[in-house]
Amino acid sequence: MTRILAEISARPAASLVARPLWAGMVLLALALLLYVLTLDNGLRPEELIGGDLITHQYAQVQARPSNAPGYPLYTMGGWLWFHSLRPLAALASSAPPNPIAILSSFSTLWALLALGLLYAILVHITRSPRHPAGNWPLAWLLSAFYAVTYFFWYYATTTEQYSSAIAQTLAIVYVYLLWRDPQQGSGGEGAPVPAARRPQYLLLLAFLCGISLAHMLTVAFIVPPLVVAIVWEEARVLRNGRLVLASLAAALLPLLSYLYIYVRGAAHPAWWGAGEWSSAGEWFWAFVSTAQGRDELARGFQAACAFFDGGFPQLIWGELSIPLLVVGLVGIIRLGRRPAFVLYATLLIYLLFNWMYRCGNWYQVILPAYPLILMGAAAAADWWETRPAARCWLRGAPLILLVVAIAWRAGTSWPRANSHDRPEDTGLNRAAILLDQPLPLGANLFAAVDDALALDYLIAIWRLRPDLHVVSSRAAGAAIDGGGVVLTTLDAAAVLLDELVTAAPPVRSPFGADWLGVAAAPLVLPTAAPVAVRAALDHGVTLEAYAVQWAPDGAPVTQAERSVDVTIFWQIDGAWPAGYGFSLRPTAGGAFLVDAATGSIVQRDAAAPVQGLVAPDGRETLADTTRVPMPDSADGVMLIVYRVGDGGFVNLLELPLQVP
Numbered sequence: 001m002t003r004i005l006a007e008i009s010a011r012p013a014a015s016l017v018a019r020p021l022w023a024g025m026v027l028l029a030l031a032l033l034l035y036v037l038t039l040d041n042g043l044r045p046e047e048l049i050g051g052d053l054i055t056h057q058y059a060q061v062q063a064r065p066s067n068a069p070g071y072p073l074y075t076m077g078g079w080l081w082f083h084s085l086r087p088l089a090a091l092a093s094s095a096p097p098n099p100i101a102i103l104s105s106f107s108t109l110w111a112l113l114a115l116g117l118l119y120a121i122l123v124h125i126t127r128s129p130r131h132p133a134g135n136w137p138l139a140w141l142l143s144a145f146y147a148v149t150y151f152f153w154y155y156a157t158t159t160e161q162y163s164s165a166i167a168q169t170l171a172i173v174y175v176y177l178l179w180r181d182p183q184q185g186s187g188g189e190g191a192p193v194p195a196a197r198r199p200q201y202l203l204l205l206a207f208l209c210g211i212s213l214a215h216m217l218t219v220a221f222i223v224p225p226l227v228v229a230i231v232w233e234e235a236r237v238l239r240n241g242r243l244v245l246a247s248l249a250a251a252l253l254p255l256l257s258y259l260y261i262y263v264r265g266a267a268h269p270a271w272w273g274a275g276e277w278s279s280a281g282e283w284f285w286a287f288v289s290t291a292q293g294r295d296e297l298a299r300g301f302q303a304a305c306a307f308f309d310g311g312f313p314q315l316i317w318g319e320l321s322i323p324l325l326v327v328g329l330v331g332i333i334r335l336g337r338r339p340a341f342v343l344y345a346t347l348l349i350y351l352l353f354n355w356m357y358r359c360g361n362w363y364q365v366i367l368p369a370y371p372l373i374l375m376g377a378a379a380a381a382d383w384w385e386t387r388p389a390a391r392c393w394l395r396g397a398p399l400i401l402l403v404v405a406i407a408w409r410a411g412t413s414w415p416r417a418n419s420h421d422r423p424e425d426t427g428l429n430r431a432a433i434l435l436d437q438p439l440p441l442g443a444n445l446f447a448a449v450d451d452a453l454a455l456d457y458l459i460a461i462w463r464l465r466p467d468l469h470v471v472s473s474r475a476a477g478a479a480i481d482g483g484g485v486v487l488t489t490l491d492a493a494a495v496l497l498d499e500l501v502t503a504a505p506p507v508r509s510p511f512g513a514d515w516l517g518v519a520a521a522p523l524v525l526p527t528a529a530p531v532a533v534r535a536a537l538d539h540g541v542t543l544e545a546y547a548v549q550w551a552p553d554g555a556p557v558t559q560a561e562r563s564v565d566v567t568i569f570w571q572i573d574g575a576w577p578a579g580y581g582f583s584l585r586p587t588a589g590g591a592f593l594v595d596a597a598t599g600s601i602v603q604r605d606a607a608a609p610v611q612g613l614v615a616p617d618g619r620e621t622l623a624d625t626t627r628v629p630m631p632d633s634a635d636g637v638m639l640i641v642y643r644v645g646d647g648g649f650v651n652l653l654e655l656p657l658q659v660p
Contacts, residue, residue: 020136024119027140028112031147031156035111038418040104040158042425048453056159057103061461064271065261068290072257073214074161081106095556099461103159104419111147111156114167118371119143121174125335125375126382135382141402142374142381148410149319151367153417162367165216169368172208172222173375175201176342180233199243202230203250210251214258218364221353225345229338258288315366320373321405328373331380343372428462431455432554434514435464438526439487444471444479446488446496458557473499476518480506486518487511493613510610513551513565513627525623527567528660537641537652540573541580544621548637548659551627564659566637567625568609572616576608579644584626586634587656593631604628635659 047053052067059066060078082102089097122142123134146152155162179201209226212219230237237243265271265287266280277283317325329347332340350365381398431454434447445455445468456470471479473496476486481503488496493516500506500518509517510525517523530545537543551563566584585603586593593602609616609624616622628637641653 020123020133020139023136023140024116024123027119027143027147028116030144031115032108032112034147035108035153035156036105038153038157038414038420039101039108040419041098041101042422043100043427043457044422044424045427045450045454048427048450048457052161053159054457056161057100057461060103060106060159061099063264064268065265065287069217069288070258070261071161071215072260073211073254074164076257076260078103078106081109096463098556099463100159104157107158107160107163108156110164110167111152114152114163114170114371115143115147117167117170117174118146118374121170121177121371121375122378124174124177125339126378128382128386130386131382135378135385137399138378138381138385138402141399141406142378145402145406145409146371146374148406148413148417149370150413150417151315151319152370153413154419155367157417157419161216162364165219165364166368166371168208168211168215168219169222170371172205172219172226173342173372175205175208176226176229177339179205179230180339199240199246202237202243202247205230206247206250207253210254213252214254216364218353219368221349221365222342222346222368225342225349228345229342232341233338261288316369316373319409320370324377324405325373327380328375328377330376331378331383332373332376334379334383335375343375347372428454428458429554429558429560431458432464432557433552433560434489435459435468436552436554437512437514439465439468439515440485440523442467442469443485443487444469444476446471446473446476446486446492448489448492448495451489451492462557464557474501477501480518480520483520485523487515488518489514490516490611490613493611497613508614510614510623510625513625516610516613525567525625527623527625530567530569531658533655535653535655539577539580540618541577542571543641543653543655544569544571546639546655546657548657550660562630562632563627564630564637565625565627566639566657567623568639570609570616570622570624571618572609572622573618574616576612576616577643581605581607581642581644583640583642584628585638585640586628586630587636587638588631588633589635590656592638593634602629602631630659 043054055067056071056075056078058064059071059075060082063075063079065072066075082099085102085105086097086099089102119139122139123136126135126138127133128135147156152163152166179198205226209220209223212223262280262284265284269280269283272283272287275283275286277286320328332343334340335343347369350369353365381402384398385395427450431451434445434451434455435458439445446452447455447470452470455468458464459466459468459470471486476488476496477500480486480500486496486506496518497508504520506518506520507522509519509523511517511523512525527547528549530547532545533543534545535543546569547567548564549567551560551565553560553562568582583603583605585601594600595602604626606624606626609622614622630637636659637657639653639655639657640651641655643650643652
């Protein structure tokens with residue numbers, strides 16, 4: 001590898017002028033700025049449920065296998081990237097850095113590498129006597145156009161592996177072109193090609209192709225055409241037994257990375273997922289053989305799935321435009337018979353894969369198809385510029401049209417590809433508020449599925465309160481029997497209490513506006529200093545005191561609207577009276593506030609303290625907390641205790657509360 005780089009760096013001075021180099025650096029700098037501005041930094045609720053995006057995030061943070069077959073090389077690289085960058089990001093802020101942006105930037109790294117490789121390829125294939133250093137303005141504009149295509153842009157800013165697969169594909173093409181022309185000549189079909197083929201390029205090609213075995217298998221679609229083209233051009237390589245064996249070893253070398261999958265999986269059986277396996281080895285072979293994926297692939301061929309209507313071909317001409325697609329496909333011929341064969345055959349394989357599996361991951365092949373087509377567009381446009389018969393004022397037409405195409409494509413892609421601060425990224429907001437509270441150290445948390453997934457993400461990935469644990473109802477019972485504390489969200493409390501199995505009935509304790517404590521002993525609710533009231537109502541109900549404090553806002557994950565948590569301390573002799581209820585309403589100058597959208601009074605009503613989940617005990621005070629929104633104009637809260645009877649609502653108590 002070192003020798004190859006040294007040889008590349010020693011190319012003739014005419015092909016290493018400053019302008020192409022600096023132009024390439026400007027291209028990457030502008031792309032980096034664009035991708036940083038649109039970098040993903042949040043999660044939609046559905047993204048937490050499953051899929052490659054969330055799987056890759058857990059894999060790269062925890063060094064666990066990703067989805068089958070594990071993507072070992074990509075995952076190990078992501079783990080190193082994340083844990084190297086996160087401490088640096090933490091230095092810039094006192095709050096924990098957003099891990100989503102850091103994980104997404106790993107895709108940006110690969111996208112920049114892909115763009116750099118595409119630019120280098122386009123410069124290489126446009127070298128000619130007219131452009132001894134390559135037609136770098138044309139290469140620059142085509143690369144910039146690809147940078148703002150929707151799919152590439154989107155996957156350059158989110159935590160998926162596709163930008164790395166594009167970079168790998170382009171690296172294969174680039175090294176193949178270098179193998180054909182080691183001296184960095186024009187490389188055209190009619191140009192003289194050195195007779196001696198340096199084996200280092202073939203070994204590097206074999207290694208790059210072999211990486212697909214430990215990464216994304218669809219990258220290997222380019223390998224059969226590549227092998228045919230190499231043998232077609234240099235048949236004697238097959239007679240070099242040592243080179244063939246060395247190339248085979250280089251191609252299989254990436255498979256050693258699967259040792260990482262086995263070691264990490266064997267150490268953490270909880271990561272195995274659904275299924276029954278008698279040993280780590282049995283799980284490992286089932287995992288890396290992608291049994292589930294093969295089953296899905298077999299079902300992918302479905303007549304009901306559209307092919308041309310919204311499928312692979314339409315997406316390509318929809319993004320590239322029909323003129324550019326046609327020019328690119330026709331222009332591939334200008335690259336020479338063997339390179340053209342590699343690109344045409346690879347695109348045909350992509351097309352067949354999409355046709356056979358059009359209900360599945362068609363974007364695995366659409367992403368690298370774009371740059372292959374743009375190579376043909378570069379060859380065609382460069383040919384047009386060098387035609388003696390072309391009028392001078394027409395020679396610059398391709399460049400002008402590309403500038404227009406970049407503006408069109410960027411403006412069209414931006415609304416969809418911009419993943420930064422999306423309004424729909426609310427998947428972590430509620431969980432952030434749930435954690436932004438003085439929860440007991442080492443507590444076990446039980447919640448509905450959506451909340452549980454978000455809580456686990458903030459605990460495991462964001463590292464907010466890493467001492468806490470999200471548990472199932474079975475694990476909650478074991479934790480209580482072991483002397484631990486379980487907190488359940490109020491809306492999931494009924495499910496937990498119904499499924500909970502413990503050695504002795506646990507004690508239920510109110511724990512703020514969101515949580516109910518379930519433990520062997522009562523929990524103490526942390527509140528602000530209470531204000532004594534001691535207002536006796538009928539039916540044995542006494543309002544002893546209240547406390548008001550500002551509610552958690554979910555920082556640093558989100559910034560919830562301003563609210564207060566109002567805790568009312570009740571003394572209740574017997575059961576909560578039927579027909580009793582209470583309402584908390586924000587006020588401004590003593591007047592109730594009205595919701596502009598609904599026209600109704602802003603209020604929070606309750607039919608019983610703690611939603612009736614805790615039975616009153618006349619010997620103890622029952623603390624019930626309600627979260628009350630506080631619009632900017634609000635300066636107080638009114639508590640109304642009422643009774644519902646045959647004559648309607650009767651207010652038993654109207655008490656203005658002091659807000660800090």
